[in-house]
Amino acid sequence: MSLKILISAYAYRPDKGSEPAISWNLVRELVKFHQIWVITRENNREAVESSLKERPINGLTVIYCRLPHWLEALNRNQRIVQVHYYLWQIAAYFQGKHLHDAIPFDLVHHVTYVKYWGPSFLALLPIPFIWGPVGGGESAPKSFWRDFGKRGKIYEILRDLGRSLGERDPFVRITARRSVLARATTEDTAARLRVLGAPRVEVLSQLGLSDLELDRLGRCPVSDSGTIRFLSIGRLLHWKGFHLGLRAFAAADLPENTEYWIVGDGPERDRLAALATELGIGDRVTFWGALGRDETLDKLGDCVALVHPSLHESGGLVCLEAMAARRPVLCLQLGGPGLQVTPETGIAVPAETPERAVTDLAEAMSCVAGDRALRLQMGETARQRAIAEFSWSAKVRALAQLYDRLALSQPEVANR
Structure with a gap:
């Protein structure tokens, strides 16, 4: 009717x-x-x-x-x-x-x-x-x-x-x-x-996500460059939690050929860049600034997982887009991302204290970086969830x- x-x-x-x-x-x-x-x-x-x-x-x-x-x-x-x-x-x-x-x-x-x-x-x-x-x-x-x-x-x-x-x-x-x-x-x-x-x-x-967006994201290539890259995308605001991602990257047991890319701009950029230098990972972290959608998708294609440790977010569209592009998502068990991400599609860690969150995110990074089969399986399941539910x-x-x-x-x- x-x-x-x-x-x-x-x-x-x-x-x-x-x-x-x-x-x-x-x-x-x-x-x-x-x-x-x-x-x-x-x-x-x-x-x-x-x-x-x-x-x-x-x-x-x-x-x-x-x-x-x-x-x-x-x-x-x-x-x-x-x-x-x-x-x-x-x-x-x-x-x-x-x-x-x-x-x-x-x-x-x-x-x-x-x-x-x-x-x-x-x-x-x-x-x-x-x-x-x-x-x-x-x-x-x-x-x-x-x-x-x-x-x-x-x-x-x-x-x-x-x-x-x-x-x-x-x-x-x-x-x-x-x-x-x-x-x-x-x-x-x-x-x-x-x-x-x-x-x-x-x-x-x-x-x-529209059918057109799902199709486009589904054609995002799987990175086979030999370099393991993690990616965060978003405005550089305090509540996005990217400082937690940087600390986790520094604490993780990761091989030398591992990098962390951040796409976006905002008032926290200088603080985040200073933190990366302070943690001794400045040479492995790249701040790309704000990019257009096509360029951002290119960066996503060069990375193995999305890191999105947002502290209060009702949505988290970037997590959904990463899932549709077959990328596991590493996030906190908070807000929209905490509901989107399941154990089969990524790793959502408890948000009890900053120290615990950093430790758990570091373990998640090490797990994903060291197990190619796992991240590919998670990525495929993530895409199927994006299609079926979103x-x-x-x-x-x-x-x-x-x-x-x-x-x-x-x-x-x-x-x-």
């Missing part, structure tokens, strides 16, 4: 990764099953319409919601993005209500932003409301804070404060309580959603069926 679905996607465009790509890929698959209306912000218009002009998508209508000009100007370069996001949610409700009066919709689904401590006022519409997956309930264990610089500690304090204030927002609680289903990216976030009063909570990753086509097929069940089983929503 084809339903009329309203999707709330503040971040929605085809030319970006992360959250804009989540909503873009999800909607592109959903229109195969249902009629979709996407409400998004005005500054996505140019990119969205340019893409749809080249490749029209039947069954899709995109509505652009814009705040007053002076507010848009204040948010240039995302200077007040959190305030803008909150006010946009209010404007989106009134635009969505007007649309619902005219159409009406069978169900509304909040997709982005993927954060649990901001409300979706579209939950006030008298139709079933799905929230998420949303994340952000993950925190860096306190024992790891001592490795953070002043900037990192301030960031963590402000992040905790922002979440605490968000949980006290009555509209966040209303969003949770009016949901017929709240999906959390991790168990940490699921616990927060239950506290907020969500009546039904499930844990489900917000990430996925392909957008499979995820959206299940979501479309969920829409059918919820729309038909919630007639009482209109009376709430």
